[in-house]
Amino acid sequence: MPKQNTVFKDAYNRCLRLLVVGESLPSEPELCTLLGVSRTTVRSILFQMVETGLIEWNKRSKAVQRPPTKADFFPEHETSSLSEVIERMFMQRILMGSAEPGMQINELELAREIGIGTTSVREFLIRFSRFGLIEKRPNSHWVLKGFTRQFAEELTDVREMFELKSAAAFVRLPADHPAWTELETLRRAHAEVFADIDSRYLEFSALDDRLHRLIQQASDNRFIIDFYDIIAIVFHYHYQWNKANARERNGKAILEHLDYIDALKTRRPEAVEAACRLHLSSARLSLMQSLSATSTATGVAQ
Numbered sequence: 001m002p003k004q005n006t007v008f009k010d011a012y013n014r015c016l017r018l019l020v021v022g023e024s025l026p027s028e029p030e031l032c033t034l035l036g037v038s039r040t041t042v043r044s045i046l047f048q049m050v051e052t053g054l055i056e057w058n059k060r061s062k063a064v065q066r067p068p069t070k071a072d073f074f075p076e077h078e079t080s081s082l083s084e085v086i087e088r089m090f091m092q093r094i095l096m097g098s099a100e101p102g103m104q105i106n107e108l109e110l111a112r113e114i115g116i117g118t119t120s121v122r123e124f125l126i127r128f129s130r131f132g133l134i135e136k137r138p139n140s141h142w143v144l145k146g147f148t149r150q151f152a153e154e155l156t157d158v159r160e161m162f163e164l165k166s167a168a169a170f171v172r173l174p175a176d177h178p179a180w181t182e183l184e185t186l187r188r189a190h191a192e193v194f195a196d197i198d199s200r201y202l203e204f205s206a207l208d209d210r211l212h213r214l215i216q217q218a219s220d221n222r223f224i225i226d227f228y229d230i231i232a233i234v235f236h237y238h239y240q241w242n243k244a245n246a247r248e249r250n251g252k253a254i255l256e257h258l259d260y261i262d263a264l265k266t267r268r269p270e271a272v273e274a275a276c277r278l279h280l281s282s283a284r285l286s287l288m289q290s291l292s293a294t295s296t297a298t299g300v301a302q
Contacts, residue, residue: 007085007115009074011035012045016068019054025062036120038111086124087233089114103144105134131230152234152291156284159231160277162224163215167276170218171267179214180265186211187261194254197247204250208235211257215264235283249286256282 014035018025025031031042046062049055052072056063089110107125111118118140125142128134132151134142173179190207193200209232216228256279263275 005115007037008041008044010085011037011041012048013073015045015049016054016072019064019068021064021067023064025055025064027060032117033119037116041115085114086110086116086121090124090128104137105142105144107140107142128230128233149288149291152287155231155234156280156287158227159235160280160284162219162227163212163280164273164276165221166216166219166224167264167272168269169220170215170264171269171272173218179218182214183261183264186214187258190254190257190261194251194258197251197254201247201250204254207257208253211261235287253279253282253286 015025015031018034025046026034028039028042028046031045032039035042035045046055046057050057053065054068054072056065090105105125107118107121111121114121122140125134126136129136129142132145134144137143170179186207189210193203193207212235213228213232216225219225256275260272260275260279263271266272
């Protein structure tokens with residue numbers, strides 16, 4: 001049975017779309033490049049396709065026997081994009097190393113752990129490096145420069161500016177825009193987690209990402225939406241740097257989210273701005289406290 005992880009499932013779904021009856025799939029090296037995954041993952045995909053009768057694999061020939069059906073695809077909720085998988089593994093590496101400045105990250109090792117090609121990892125790290133958190137060194141090595149207080153201050157300044165603009169745009173969305181349906185879905189999800197906060201408080205960071213990403217998308221500004229990636233990474237993972245009072249901190253943030261969502265639903269700009277500023281001020285304070293606690297324990301620069 002092939003490795004059942006999100007990288008495999010995402011690549012498998014994408015490979016299904018390459019199938020054309022009567023033709024043969026490309027070579028293994030070509031599939032590695034097309035799908036951005038390792039040869040091991042490609043072979044797992046091919047074995048699975050043979051088992052389900054999609055292809056006949058005979059040495060170099062991978063003849064397509066039938067077109068894929070809906071049942072052949074893994075459900076969308078079971079797959080993650082490569083960038084999401086790389087981000088998760090990258091941040092786990094940082095957290096395991098206590099996020100200390102000078103910590104080394106080897107793109108070859110990271111790619112091997114995830115089971116994908118080094119090109120995909122390198123592209124992510126290059127994109128991430130433009131924010132000044134990591135720096136390229138020779139021989140496929142990267143160095144973590146540190147989550148400093150100055151970096152956090154600059155990040156939150158920009159976040160607040162972008163989110164205030166995005167929230168103002170959100171209230172101007174037409175009543176039939178799908179964002180309003182998603183907002184209501186998120187409100188219910190927040191209420192459900194808060195009702196069982198003692199056992200579900202760790203689910204807050206995922207809710208936080210979904211809500212703020214939804215609001216940022218309302219800006220319809222490519223630069224704001226693109227910049228949100230770095231904001232999401234830092235704010236999503238900072239809770240893990242300092243676990244002290246996580247239950248209380250997340251519970252408070254959920255209540256602020258509920259107030260923020262309710263303000264958005266009123267479509268009153270002044271109510272939205274007040275709720276937005278209050279929540280972002282709390283988020284800034286929480287991030288700074290986390291950095292202070294981490295620096296005390298690990299020596300992260302202030």
